[in-house]
Amino acid sequence: MKPVKVGICGLGTVGGGTFNVLTRNTDSITARTGRQVIIEQVATRRGNPACDTSQTPVTTDIFDVAQNPDIDILVELIGGYDVAKDLILTAINNGKHVVTANKALIAEHGNEIFKAARENNVIVAYEAAVAGGIPVIKTLREGLAANDINWLAGIINGTGNFILTEMGDKNRPFEDVLQEAQELGYAEADPTFDVEGIDACHKLTIMASIAFGIPLQFNKAFTEGISQVTPGDIQYAEDFGYRIKHLGISRKTEQGIELRVHPALIPADRPMANINGVLNSVVINADAIGETMLVGPGAGSEPTASSVVADIIDIARNLETPASMPFPLGFHSDSMQPTEVLSVDDVECPYYLRIHVDDHPGVIRALSSVLDEYNINISALTQKAAREHDRHADVVILTETVKEAVMKQAVKKIEALEEVQSRVALIRVEAMA
Amino acid sequence: MKPVKVGICGLGTVGGGTFNVLTRNTDSITARTGRQVIIEQVATRRGNPACDTSQTPVTTDIFDVAQNPDIDILVELIGGYDVAKDLILTAINNGKHVVTANKALIAEHGNEIFKAARENNVIVAYEAAVAGGIPVIKTLREGLAANDINWLAGIINGTGNFILTEMGDKNRPFEDVLQEAQELGYAEADPTFDVEGIDACHKLTIMASIAFGIPLQFNKAFTEGISQVTPGDIQYAEDFGYRIKHLGISRKTEQGIELRVHPALIPADRPMANINGVLNSVVINADAIGETMLVGPGAGSEPTASSVVADIIDIARNLETPASMPFPLGFHSDSMQPTEVLSVDDVECPYYLRIHVDDHPGVIRALSSVLDEYNINISALTQKAAREHDRHADVVILTETVKEAVMKQAVKKIEALEEVQSRVALIRVEAMA
Known part of the structure; x- marks a missing residue:
């Protein structure tokens, strides 16, 4: 089979790692892919002293890669929004497959990018965008x-x-x-x-x-x-x-x-x-x-490159059969559900509260009557002894599950108590169940 | 696209789980696959009370499935060696893709099975064979x-x-x-x-x-x-x-x-x-x-089924493009290296030794001079006080890295010491580095 030709845009931390992993492991990558993967072009303004690009055509203009008719897969590792998006859309419109590690771009403009990819019958892969080397997207x-x-x-x-x-x-x-x-x-x-x-x-x-x-x-x-x-x-x-x-x-x-x-x-x-x-x-x-x-x-040059190159290998195997790849966001676009994202006010969970109080009798009663009023059950409570020369104490409370909006009201009322000295520290508890 | 037709052979723990997951999650599986996955036939001798097969053609002969011209993917979940191998090879020769959870069969006869699959241009997938639900093969x-x-x-x-x-x-x-x-x-x-x-x-x-x-x-x-x-x-x-x-x-x-x-x-x-x-x-x-x-x-009905069904989905996406799938053992068969498997005698690692000894002066010296003789360095040693009414003790030693063959000789010599009461307990230490 003819080799797959890759163009790497950006030779920074992740770009440099990608260049080096592809170069160093070229034999095993060929053996795993069933065809050669060649770095056909690199676009970088400053170069990268960790990369020996003496055998590779280098350009300073990333759009050269998007326009290069020999490139099968454009690898976007420049980061940021506007230019990266422009680069990726140009590549897609030129029929190139794209690999990116750009989480911000995918999270904020992915819907548009994947739509363009669908219309052009190309693959956009982004394993490296989440959790670096961990293959969590796959x-x-x-x-x-x-x-x-x-x-x-x-x-x-x-x-x-x-x-x-x-x-x-x-x-x-x-x-x-x-x-x-x-x-x-x-x-x-x-x-x-x-x-x-x-x-x-x-x-x-x-x-x-x-x-x-x-x-x-x-x-x-x-x-x-x-x-x-x-x-x-x-x-x-x-x-x-x-x-x-x-x-x-x-x-x-x-x-x-x-x-x-x-x-x-x-x-x-x-x-x-x-x-x-x-x-x-x-x-x-x-x-x-x-x-x-x-x-x-979750980060680092070669760990992230591990995911970038895994995407390149997946695409190389499917270069002529892009429809065999999973849908970019897992589901067929016609099957995506516009399910409501819940406002955090409607989320229910237990809470941790740390309340800095005047250390005198009755303070626990005052706190617990506010929680009672909002039907918030206490599952654990400790009062930490006041430090020397300090008549204050930390009261630390774990509550049972309660709706965030209710908890916020209770906290507001607690902060208004005379005995309470500062903002209540509020941290959600995740039972992971 | 036309639906993918699956035949499940074996309706035991994993087969039952596979049947139920495919049935219960059929909508989301269709949305993720881009085509419907249908259970076309089930082969089971005893049935499974956890599965409602009233809508599914059931046979008692697994080879019916391997011969059924409507089946695209045969799922082998009967376990064992001879019959399972025969079933899988029959399916492969009939041009069917195969999914199996049979680790024993793959480990011992995989080379032959994958060769047959290659010759027939079909996929054999086995994610469920290793670590149950964990997608470690992928x-x-x-x-x-x-x-x-x-x-x-x-x-x-x-x-x-x-x-x-x-x-x-x-x-x-x-x-x-x-x-x-x-x-x-x-x-x-x-x-x-x-x-x-x-x-x-x-x-x-x-x-x-x-x-x-x-x-x-x-x-x-x-x-x-x-x-x-x-x-x-x-x-x-x-x-x-x-x-x-x-x-x-x-x-x-x-x-x-x-x-x-x-x-x-x-x-x-x-x-x-x-x-x-x-x-x-x-x-x-x-x-x-x-x-x-x-x-x-690593086991269980639906966790293992999770991997079986993931394989079915992968194959369904690649039904017409099996060459786009990864090679069954990761590498192109021409690139496999017949690298020597090292005899355990040649493995080097640190060791834990527990030695049950007569608790009297000189015993530690006797033990350490044997280790010295074999150039085995001690990195930690404790002698555990003898129990009441017992003049014996456990000497517990961690050694530095040593070749297994050398350690075995040293242990033989230790066991021959007059002060040593029983076989030496020997456990390898894995530094994971």
Whole structure:
């Protein structure tokens, strides 16, 4: 069979890894694919000292690749929105298959991109967009295709998981650990995408679409970051038998699809509770399999390249038979359900509350009568002794399941109590059941 | 597109699950496949009260299905060797695609079956043969196809993992827990396949072939069961910071491929050390991704059916384009390497030794001079106080890495010492690095 010709746009971290993996493992990739995969062209402005491109045609204009009639598969690894989208649509319109690691673009413009791909009978593959090296798109779309999926939950941002792990292990505040993560290269100079959960939400949006057969609806997802979590919260949670993780959760309910990213307490004896550092992990709960968990590196040059190249190999096998590939979002486009995404106010879960109070008699009674008033049951409560020279205390409460809108009202009332000294810290509890 | 017609042979645990999942989730399966998947015929002698087959043609002769010209995909779920092999080869020769969960058959006769499939241009899929619901075949063959795989290690027998977990948690001896496992239905009346590691070795053989591009070589694998492990060993291992798991391990070395199933000490802080009960788990270490782990149910009716039906969906998408599917063992048959499987005598690893000794001065010196003689370094040693009314003690040793043949000689010499009261318990240590 004739070789498959690939053009790589962008030779940064992931692009460089892709170039090197394709080059280094060319023999085994050929043996697995049944045909040769050749890097026909690379588009890069700055080059990459880790890549020997001396044998490869290099251009500085990514659109050269999209226009190159010899290219079968364009690999978009430049990131960002506008130019990347333009590049991908140009490639699609020129009849090229596309591989991308661009989670933001897929989550926010995937519906449009997949429509163009369908009209042009080409494949757009994006395994690397979610959880880096972990083949979670393939697992959801193919491995678990027999299942009716109930829910999925993921630690899908390595930066956030590293920060929470360090905060807990070493009792260090968020800002401290963030700075270290930046020095180690785990966090960007502007860490907003990672610590505020936007990156995780992009990935969650994509997984939810495949799991539940709904269009991509990033703008309807709820996102809350980890900057308000304290080492004290992590310790209190531990005392109750929980770990705090930054989770992306999507669940099918009768009222609609939950789609939310936020810090959550999860039971410490769950395998996912022990996934630490920069590792990613996704748990999928479905009717036939029950539950399965994937763990692996969610970022990094070659781990992400592992997924990019896996997509290239899939496409290479299907180059002449693109209709044999799974649908891009798992379901036939005519079968996608415009199921409502549930407002976070309608989500029901147990809660963790940390309330900084004046430490005097009656405060517990005051707190519990507010919760009573809203029919919120307490499942655990501790009052932590006031520190020396301090007449204050932390009251920490785990509630039973309650609707978020109700909890918010109760919290507002608690914050209005005379004995309460500051904002109530509120973290959702995810039983993962 | 015209519907895909499936014939299910065998309506036992997995066959019944397959029938029910295909029936219950027919709408979403159609939406994911892009065409209808119909159960055209079922072959069963006894039926299955959990399945409503009133709308399905039922035969008592499985070969009716293999001869039925309307059947596109024959699903072999009868198990065993001779009849199952005959059935599958008949189906292949009649131009039918085949899905099977039969690990023993694939591990021992897969080379022949895949050759017949190649000659007849049909697909033989077997995701359910390894680790039940966990899509590990797809992960190795497609998700990690870009990688050069270094090693893989799996807890791939739920019965064995359940027994070891219970022995450790509750300090109960092997025979006791085995009996409970039999009562719970986790272990067969004849538990040999599970507890002696034969079942795990079938699965390991298949994974190793896909990982390393070698033919299936079940008869060259080394297998050791868990019946010699004691609750004391589990406790001593714990004291050293390890857990004991029944592992299947395959590793590429310069001398050949390691292919071995045996109890092993693994570091307690590895996520896999905390995979307990009937769960299965596979860790794969490879050059691009680094490391990834899959966890899930390794057996059971619907978890296994999840994989059977995933294979059916893959084939349904590729019904007219079977050449677009991955090669059955991952690599093009011309590219398979007849790499030597390493004799276990040539495997190198650290060891755990438990030596029951006369508790008197000089015994430690006697033991360590034997180890010295064979250049075996001790990395940890404890002597456990003799029990009351007993002048004996356990000396427990962790060694550094040593070749198995050398360790066996040393153990022989230790067992010949006057102070040594019984056979030395020897368990390999798997650093998973």
